[in-house]
Amino acid sequence: MPEPSVRYGRGWRRVDPVVAAGVRLAGAVIRASRRGQGATLPGLLAELCAPGVAARRAARLDRVVLVTGTNGKTTTTAMLAAALAAGGRRVASNAAGSNLYRGLATALLAAGRATQDAVLEVDEAVLAKAVGELRPCLVVLLNLTRDQLDRHHEVGGLARRWRQAVAALAPGAVVVANGGEPLTAWVAQAAPSAVLVRVEGGGLGRDHAGCPACGSLLSRASSQPFGCGHCGWAPGPASVRVTRAGHQARLNGPGGTWSVRLPLASDGSVLDVAAAWAAATRLGVDPASALGTIAGMGTVQGRYATCSWRGLMVRLLLAKNPAGWDETLSAADDRRRAAVVAINAGIPDGRDTSWLWDVDMARLGDRPLVTATGERAEDVALRLEVAGVPCRIVRPLAAAITWAGRRPGHREVDVFADYTSFRQARELIGRRG
Amino acid sequence: MAERVRIGLVYPELLGTYGDRGNAEVLVWRAARHGLAAEVAEVPAGEPVPPWLDAYVLGGGEDAAQATAARLLRSADGDGLRRAADQGRVVLAVCGAFQLLGKVYLDGQGRETPGLGLLDLETTAGTPRLVGEVVTRSRDAGLLTGFENHAGRSFLGPGLKPLGRVLRGGGNNGNDATEGVRQGAVFGTYLHGPVLARNPALADLLLRNALERRGQQLGPLRPVGRDPAADLHLARLQAVLPGTSRHR
Numbered sequence: 260m261p262e263p264s265v266r267y268g269r270g271w272r273r274v275d276p277v278v279a280a281g282v283r284l285a286g287a288v289i290r291a292s293r294r295g296q297g298a299t300l301p302g303l304l305a306e307l308c309a310p311g312v313a314a315r316r317a318a319r320l321d322r323v324v325l326v327t328g329t330n331g332k333t334t335t336t337a338m339l340a341a342a343l344a345a346g347g348r349r350v351a352s353n354a355a356g357s358n359l360y361r362g363l364a365t366a367l368l369a370a371g372r373a374t375q376d377a378v379l380e381v382d383e384a385v386l387a388k389a390v391g392e393l394r395p396c397l398v399v400l401l402n403l404t405r406d407q408l409d410r411h412h413e414v415g416g417l418a419r420r421w422r423q424a425v426a427a428l429a430p431g432a433v434v435v436a437n438g439g440e441p442l443t444a445w446v447a448q449a450a451p452s453a454v455l456v457r458v459e460g461g462g463l464g465r466d467h468a469g470c471p472a473c474g475s476l477l478s479r480a481s482s483q484p485f486g487c488g489h490c491g492w493a494p495g496p497a498s499v500r501v502t503r504a505g506h507q508a509r510l511n512g513p514g515g516t517w518s519v520r521l522p523l524a525s526d527g528s529v530l531d532v533a534a535a536w537a538a539a540t541r542l543g544v545d546p547a548s549a550l551g552t553i554a555g556m557g558t559v560q561g562r563y564a565t566c567s568w569r570g571l572m573v574r575l576l577l578a579k580n581p582a583g584w585d586e587t588l589s590a591a592d593d594r595r596r597a598a599v600v601a602i603n604a605g606i607p608d609g610r611d612t613s614w615l616w617d618v619d620m621a622r623l624g625d626r627p628l629v630t631a632t633g634e635r636a637e638d639v640a641l642r643l644e645v646a647g648v649p650c651r652i653v654r655p656l657a658a659a660i661t662w663a664g665r666r667p668g669h670r671e672v673d674v675f676a677d678y679t680s681f682r683q684a685r686e687l688i689g690r691r692g
Numbered sequence: 693m694a695e696r697v698r699i700g701l702v703y704p705e706l707l708g709t710y711g712d713r714g715n716a717e718v719l720v721w722r723a724a725r726h727g728l729a730a731e732v733a734e735v736p737a738g739e740p741v742p743p744w745l746d747a748y749v750l751g752g753g754e755d756a757a758q759a760t761a762a763r764l765l766r767s768a769d770g771d772g773l774r775r776a777a778d779q780g781r782v783v784l785a786v787c788g789a790f791q792l793l794g795k796v797y798l799d800g801q802g803r804e805t806p807g808l809g810l811l812d813l814e815t816t817a818g819t820p821r822l823v824g825e826v827v828t829r830s831r832d833a834g835l836l837t838g839f840e841n842h843a844g845r846s847f848l849g850p851g852l853k854p855l856g857r858v859l860r861g862g863g864n865n866g867n868d869a870t871e872g873v874r875q876g877a878v879f880g881t882y883l884h885g886p887v888l889a890r891n892p893a894l895a896d897l898l899l900r901n902a903l904e905r906r907g908q909q910l911g912p913l914r915p916v917g918r919d920p921a922a923d924l925h926l927a928r929l930q931a932v933l934p935g936t937s938r939h940r
Contacts, residue, residue, distance in 0.1 A: 408710060408841060409824075412841065412843075415755070466709075468737065468757070469756055469760060475760060476738055611710070611885075612885070613710045616712075616714030637924040637927040641921055641923075642714075645889075
C-alpha cells in the first residue's frame with residue numbers, strides 16, 4: 260500500500276520567515292512572563308499580519324496530519340507524534356491542546372526549520388478550514404458525540420461538515436476513522452481512501468440511534484455490524500479490529516496481530532491507541548515499534564495525573580461531556596476515593612449544563628464524600644441529589660478538595676472537572692499547597 | 693398506599709439531545725419529596741406509546757431524529773400520546789418535541805415536516821439561531837429560567853396562551869415575547885436546563901395536574917428546610933438577571 264501523499268504548492272513569501280520568528284519570540288515572552296503557554300495568541304497575530312502564513316508554512320513540510328473528535332484528541336495526537344518521532348522524523352505538534360486555527364498556526368510557525376511533519380489536533384468545528392488551508396495527507400476521526408451544543412448546535416450538523424471536509428481532501432490523502440461509530444464511519448465514506456478502526460463490543464451510544472444517511476432508526480438487534488434497515492446504509496469493513504479485556508488489548512491489522520497493555524482500562528483508551536497506531540503504520544512507521552512507543556506513553560497533559568497536595572493524593576480527571584464522563588467513570592472507578600465535581604460552564608466548556616443529566620452520576624454513590632464546586636455547583640448539586648448521591652457545595656476549588664478529603668483513611672480525592680475547571684485544578688495543584 | 697405516579701419518557705434515543713431525560717428523573721424525585729411513589733417508564737422509539745401513564749416527557753432532537761420521531765408519533769404507535777392528551781394527562785414537550793406537537797415544521801430548505809397537531813402552532817427555521825439563557829414570567833409557576841438553543845421560530849395560534857412572557861432571551865420566536873405554550877395539561881417550552889430541574893414550581897405544577905386528574909391532592913414538601921432545586925432556581929436567576937440581590 261503506498262503511503263499517503265499530497266502535492267504541496269504554495270510558496271513561502273519573503274515576509275513569512277520574519278512572521279515565524281515573531282511567533283517564536285512572542286511565545287517565549289508569554290511563557291517567560293508566566294501569562295500562559297503562548298500557544299494561541301502568536302498564531303492569531305501572525306495570521307492577522309500575514310494572512311495565509313500558516314498554510315504557506317505547512318506547505319513546506321513533508322506531511323501534515325490532523326486529529327479530531329469529541330474525546331481523545333490530545334492523547335491520540337501525542338501518541339502519533341511520538342510514534343513518528345521515534346521513527347526518526349522531526350515532528351511539530353500543538354501538544355498543549357490549543358486546537359483552534361490560531362493554535363495550529365502557532366505550532367506550525369514555531370516549528371524549527373528542520374521540521375518534517377506536523378501532527379495537529381483540531382477542534383471539531385475547525386476541521387473544514389484546517390483541511391482547506393493545511394492540505395493534510397492523513398486525518399484521524401476519533402468519535403463524534405454531544406459536546407458544547409451551545410456552540411456546535413447539532414452533532415449531525417458537525418458530521419455533515421466533516422463529510423464535506425474529507426470529501427475535499429487531496430486524492431492521495433487517507434482518513435483513519437472509528438468504524439464502530441455510525442457518524443464517523445459515514446464521514447469516512449466520503450474520503451479518497453479510508454482505514455476503519457473498530458473496537459469490538461461497544462454499543463451504539465447516545466448520539467447514534469439514527470442512520471447518518473437517512474435518519475431512520477438503525478437496527479440495534481446486534482450492534483456489530485450495525486446498519487440501516489430502511490435505506491440500506493452500512494459502514495465500510497474495518498481493517499483494524501480491536502478487542503480489549505481490562506488493560507490488555509489485541510489489535511488485528513492487515514499485517515498481523517499485536518498485543519498491548521493500555522495506559523487505562525477503557526474503550527476510549529483503546530480507541531486512542533489503535534487509531535494512533537493505525538495512522539503511524541499507514542505513515543510508514545514499523546508496526547511493532549510504533550506500538551511500543553504508543554503503549555509506553557502513559558497519559559498526557561496532566562490527565563489522570565495523581566499529585567500530592569496538602570497531605571492529600573489528588574487525581575485530576577478531565578470530564579467535559581457525557582461520553583467523556585462514561586469513559587472517566589470506567590477508567591477511574593475507585594470507591595475508596597472521595598470525589599469533587601467541578602463545573603464552570605464557561606465559554607470553552609459550553610454554557611448549557613443540561614448534559615450533566617445525561618451522565619450516570621449514581622456511579623459516584625459509593626464514594627466516601629462528594630463535593631460540588633465551580634460556577635455551576637448548584638446545577639451539579641441537584642443532579643447528584645436526584646441521582647441519590649449526597650453532596651455538599653463547597654467553594655472555591657481548593658476548599659472543595661480539602662473538604663472532600665477530610666475523612667481519615669480517605670485522603671485520596673478524584674477531581675472530575677470540565678475544561679476550565681481542569682485548568683484551574685492543574686494550576687492549583689501544580690502550585691502546591 | 694396510593695398508586696404510583698407513572699412518568700413516560702418518550703423516545704429518549706431520538707428526543708433527548710439536551711439532557712431532557714432529566715425532566716423525568718426530576719419529576720420522580722420531586723414526587724418523592726411530596727411523599728408520593730413515582731417511576732419512569734421509558735418508551736423506546738419504535739414501540740407504541742401507552743395511553744395510561746400519568747405524565748409524558750419529550751425532549752429535543754436534531755432535525756433528522758425529530759423527523760423520524762414525528763413520523764413514528766403520527767403513526768398508530770403514537771396514538772397513545774394523542775389519547776392521553778385528550779384525556780387531560782400531563783404532557784411536557786421541550787424544544788424539538790414542542791415543535792412537533794404543533795401543526796407543521798418548515799426547515800431551512802423549505803421542507804415541511806407535519807407535526808401531531810395537538811397544538812395550534814407552526815414553526816419555521818430562521819437565523820440567527822436563538823442560543824442563551826432565558827428568563828420568563830409565567831402565570832402559573834412564577835419566574836422560569838432555562839437555556840434555549842433553537843433555529844425554529846414558533847408562532848402560537850390565536851386561541852393559545854404562552855407558558856411565560858420573556859424577560860430575557862429569545863423565546864418562541866425572538867419577536868413577540870412569548871415563550872412556550874400551555875393548553876390544559878399540555879406544556880411546551882424551548883427551555884432546557886433541564887427545565888424542571890431549574891424550575892421546581894413548574895415540576896410541582898405538573899405533578900399537581902397529574903394528581904388532580906386522579907382526584908388526588910399534592911401533599912406538602914418534605915423535608916421543608918433544604919431544597920437544592922430552589923437553590924438552583926435562585927442561583928440561575930441571580931446569575932442571569934442583573935441587579936438581583938445575592939441575599940435571600
